[in-house]
Amino acid sequence: MPSSRIHITDIEAAINHWRERVPSPDGFTLAPATRALAKLYALMVYRHADEIEEADFPADALAAWQGWYETTPDTPCIAICSTSQGDDHCKGCGRSFDEVQHWLAYTPAEKRSVWRRITLEHSAWRFNRYAERAAEGPSQGPQPVPVPVPQA
Numbered sequence: 001m002p003s004s005r006i007h008i009t010d011i012e013a014a015i016n017h018w019r020e021r022v023p024s025p026d027g028f029t030l031a032p033a034t035r036a037l038a039k040l041y042a043l044m045v046y047r048h049a050d051e052i053e054e055a056d057f058p059a060d061a062l063a064a065w066q067g068w069y070e071t072t073p074d075t076p077c078i079a080i081c082s083t084s085q086g087d088d089h090c091k092g093c094g095r096s097f098d099e100v101q102h103w104l105a106y107t108p109a110e111k112r113s114v115w116r117r118i119t120l121e122h123s124a125w126r127f128n129r130y131a132e133r134a135a136e137g138p139s140q141g142p143q144p145v146p147v148p149v150p151q152a
Helices: 008-021 032-046 059-069 097-105 108-121 125-136
Strands: 005-007 051-053
Touching: 005 008, 005 108, 008 032, 008 051, 008 059, 008 108, 032 059, 059 108
Parallel strands: none
Antiparallel strands: 005 051
């Protein structure tokens, strides 16, 4: 089961989301969602904490974080699932077999924990490997032979 801790980079992303969505009218005043997340962020920085338990979020900061979370992709799936072929970790998205099987039961914080891990690992095809492999073209078989075009 993944962690229900939320990483500070997600809080930063949520702050930036709300700053864009509800900009400061005077360059100083923060919207309520931004302010709630900024307070939490400041406490984490002060305490040198990289993560915080979802249960430890103040209610207003959790609501703001969840508002940002709803704008993110729910699943890392790219519809190339190798766990159905017996792999322990999917080559397409990077999730483990258990993570793929139980994804719908995970909380938003647990899902973000998995997203963070697969992003840091950067080994799944979703992180350009599939695109790079497709660009390489076929690795075997005959190569086309150029046919001369007769000149008129």
